[in-house]
Amino acid sequence: MKIKGFFNTICLSLLLVLNVFGEANARNIIEEKQQTLATDSDADGVDDMIxxxxxxxxxxxxxxxxxxxxIANCDYTSNNVSFGTLSTEPVGKETRYLLVDSKSTKIVQISTTKTFTGLVGSNTYMIVAFSYENDGTVTGLLVGSLLSEVTASCSDFSRALSVKICSPFVERSQCDYSTTNITLNKATASPVGYITKYLLVNKFGTMVQVNDTPSFTNLSGIQTYNAYSISYSNDGSISNLAVGNNLSNVTANCYDWSNPFPVKVCICNPNICLPITIVKTKSR
Structure with missing residues (x-):
């Protein structure tokens, strides 16, 4: 699937109109754009221009x-998804590819390579290319920002590719731990000025532990978990980050996830995990 790009670079085309056609024609073209703004071709309540x-x-x-x-049906069933040509990138402009949660319209990941990694659960996304003049005026181009908050002095979005990505839970075959308490190593340092929490998540995407350190206690049974770290801005905007909530419902103004780290914990119940000896007897 491809996105057809429509980078109009309006700020540049208007300058061209003024130079070539003069002010009167430029005004006519602007009026045409305003008329187009009031058109809703697919009757979904959103003007064609946006x-x-x-x-x-x-x-x-x-x-x-x-x-x-x-979207009802899954388009992709992977934790890592790559796309081909999403749009025609304007020459001389910076282009970033955004993975946006369709329900909240918040940016989940930003990529320069058209690849998104470490996805979890089933979710509907918009994939959008954003091209802009690299003159220091771009704002809002951050994970956790609303797509509507992304602006620059000269920029444009491509049309969006709407997809449902159903990322599978990776079940490990071998046991990594056989104790009720485990401690994992930090892969990276926590960002300065942000709060970092460490999560243990089951195969249903439910958080079973949320801690200040990568240590998890009182584990039981035989189960594979995904361990994550999440860093978020200390502005009180974090929500749904609690045991029993689904990972996909966590939101904040500015946050980022680590990639999932699968671990299998095997805590053997002594009443079940007993050595068994099988003896063949010969009947007479």
Whole structure:
């Protein structure tokens, strides 16, 4: 699947219009753009000029950008997803590829390589290319920001590719730990000025432990978990980061996840895990 790019670079084309056609014609073109702004071709309640998903089927629930909030069927079943040519990148401009949660319209990942990694659970996303003039005016281009907060003095978005990514849980065959308390090593240092928590998540995406250190206690049974760290801004915006909540529901103004680290814990119940000797007897 591909996104058809439509980088108009409006700020540059208007300058060209003024130089070539003069002020009167430029005014006519601006009026035409304003008329287009009031057009909603697919009747989804979002004007064509800001609709990143044109031709949405009738009856589809869409977000503020005109893209489906939820897609029923999975398009991809992987933790790491790469895409081909998403758009035609404007020459001389910076381009970033954004993985955006369709329901919250918050940026989940930002990529320069059209690849998104460490995905968990099943979710509907918008994949959008953002090209901009690298003149220091870009704002809001951060994980956790709303897509609508991304701006620059001269920039444009591509149309969005709406996809549902169903990332499988990786079940480990071998046991990594056989004790009720485990401590994992920190892969990277915590960002300065941010709060970092460490999570143990089961195969359903439910957080079973949320701690200040990568140590998890009172484990039982035989089970594979995914361990994560999450760093987020200390502004009180973090929500749903609690035991019993699903990982996909965690949000904050500014946050980032580590990649999942699968571990299998095997705590053997002595009433079940007893050595058994099988003896063949010969009947007479």
């Amino acid at each position: 609709d990143l998903c044109p031709n949405t089927p009738s009856g589809t629930t869409v977000n503020a950008h005109g893209c489906p909030v939820e």
